[in-house]
Amino acid sequence: AQTVTQSQPEMSVQEAETVTLSCTYDTSENNYYLFWYKQPPSRQMILVIRQEAYKQQNATENRFSVNFQKAAKSFSLKISDSQLGDTAMYFCAERIQGAQKLVFGQGTRLTINP
Amino acid sequence: DAGVIQSPRHEVTEMGQEVTLRCKPISGHDYLFWYRQTMMRGLELLIYFNNNVPIDDSGMPEDRFSAKMPNASFSTLKIQPSEPRDSAVYFCASSTRIYGYTFGSGTRLTVV
Numbered sequence: 704a705q706t707v708t709q710s711q712p713e714m715s716v717q718e719a720e721t722v723t724l725s726c727t728y729d730t731s732e733n734n735y736y737l738f739w740y741k742q743p744p745s746r747q748m749i750l751v752i753r754q755e756a757y758k759q760q761n762a763t764e765n766r767f768s769v770n771f772q773k774a775a776k777s778f779s780l781k782i783s784d785s786q787l788g789d790t791a792m793y794f795c796a797e798r799i800q801g802a803q804k805l806v807f808g809q810g811t812r813l814t815i816n817p
Numbered sequence: 818d819a820g821v822i823q824s825p826r827h828e829v830t831e832m833g834q835e836v837t838l839r840c841k842p843i844s845g846h847d848y849l850f851w852y853r854q855t856m857m858r859g860l861e862l863l864i865y866f867n868n869n870v871p872i873d874d875s876g877m878p879e880d881r882f883s884a885k886m887p888n889a890s891f892s893t894l895k896i897q898p899s900e901p902r903d904s905a906v907y908f909c910a911s912s913t914r915i916y917g918y919t920f921g922s923g924t925r926l927t928v929v
Contacts, residue, residue, distance in 0.1 A: 736917070740920075745922075746906060746925075750917045803848055803867070803912070803914070804862055804865070806862075807860040808859075809859050810859065
């Protein structure tokens with residue numbers, strides 16, 4: 704069974720700092736996709752970044768990047784130059800290729816302080 | 818594209834009443850998903866459809882819950898009768914086969 708674990712329920716940093724959110728997953732599959740979603744207070748779920756497991760290169764989207772360690776089944780999100788608008792819940796999720804179910808972690812509540 | 822559209826945004830109902838949540842997926846997306854979010858259980862997949870056909874409803878909690886997708890542009894999630902423990906945010910999402918989902922803005926359901 705797929706499981707996704709986010710070990711940090713809450714994190715707080717100062718504006719402009721860099722922050723890393725942790726995520727580990729457990730799957731026996733070789734082909735899968737990993738995602739980070741952001742949920743601000745508006746509750747909208749927003750896709751932040753996506754990583755295909757077969758790609759060795761870590762995905763990057765502007766200030767957001769991931770550290771994908773396939774052997775360790777680790778998928779952390781780094782936010783550089785954090786901004787007040789980054790304050791939100793962040794969810795890590797996994798989707799096995801060929802299956803459509805997206806399994807989410809429990810989330811990390813990130814607060815960016817001015 | 819207007820994205821995934823859910824209605825209503827908020828719903829307050831009395832225990833025992835029927836509740837219907839609605840979703841319009843993104844045009845061209847052939848998968849549609851219903852998720853429920855609570856503090857205790859996080860995000861749970863209730864059911865998903867492929868080309869309007871229900872594929873996996875193992876997450877539907879009880880027979881009180883039912884979902885339909887009569888066509889590619891519309892789906893409903895119905896709870897009858899509703900109970901206070903059904904109070905949650907219900908999300909609809911759509912996707913193509915490979916990539917991540919696009920979520921709607923959710924319906925916050927409160928059953929009193």
